[in-house]
Amino acid sequence: MIPTQTACFECYMKIVPQQTTYPLCTLASTPRLPEHCIEWAHVLEWPRLYPDTKFDADSPEHVQTMYQLSLKRAEEYGIEGVTKSKTLGVVKNIIPAIASTNAIISAACCNEAFKFVTCCNPLLDDSMYYNGEAGVLASSDPYRKVDDCEVCGNLPREFEIEESLTLIQFVELVKQEFSLESPNFFTGEGDIYNFKKSDEFKEKENLLVTKLLPFEMDYCKLQVVVVDPSRKSSLKLNLKLK
Numbered sequence: 001m002i003p004t005q006t007a008c009f010e011c012y013m014k015i016v017p018q019q020t021t022y023p024l025c026t027l028a029s030t031p032r033l034p035e036h037c038i039e040w041a042h043v044l045e046w047p048r049l050y051p052d053t054k055f056d057a058d059s060p061e062h063v064q065t066m067y068q069l070s071l072k073r074a075e076e077y078g079i080e081g082v083t084k085s086k087t088l089g090v091v092k093n094i095i096p097a098i099a100s101t102n103a104i105i106s107a108a109c110c111n112e113a114f115k116f117v118t119c120c121n122p123l124l125d126d127s128m129y130y131n132g133e134a135g136v137l138a139s140s141d142p143y144r145k146v147d148d149c150e151v152c153g154n155l156p157r158e159f160e161i162e163e164s165l166t167l168i169q170f171v172e173l174v175k176q177e178f179s180l181e182s183p184n185f186f187t188g189e190g191d192i193y194n195f196k197k198s199d200e201f202k203e204k205e206n207l208l209v210t211k212l213l214p215f216e217m218d219y220c221k222l223q224v225v226v227v228d229p230s231r232k233s234s235l236k237l238n239l240k241l242k
């Protein structure tokens, strides 16, 4: 990964399957699927029976107990399909046959490392899709950056201000421009303004931005970072005089 040039971890999050969760009321009173029975045993029954023992999905005894609890629950409601491997799959949120999947991924990584050190072949660009269901198929695709990625798509932006702008005018301007709720403004050297604690900044409100922050040749030497509850990531502003 090369920051801002190739896809970052956050860019990949869109293709990561969402973790499945079930409403507690379904688990507690109206189970319909084997998964509901297993989650009931996992989330509700285990902590009730063994309040001092944290469930360990890597312990065969724990998994066996969890399976028995789930099976009993399923029998009470006439639900079929609770098996030990399904129990493990639900409590660990995994797909089965993880050992062979890991082996394939390790082999692919070793292959890439070998190519990297020997330059014997071009490197993978950059995602590999392996399908071993009915034969073996491994295709590769580059995974491109997500343009509006919250992390790597969030580059600093230039923000032009008038020389006569006071601190309170500046923060209101930014608040409106980006539809913010209660932003906090700061630089690497400390807070500039915080809407949640506006009283603390009363004295500075009418000072000029150009006096509060160091400017040189029309540019502010410090980057202004703005965080707000309405945005997942921070806003980075490079101030410039009009």
Ligand SMILES: [Zn+2]
Binding pocket: 007, 008, 009, 010, 011, 012, 145, 146, 149, 150, 151, 152, 153
């Ligand atoms: Zn990204």
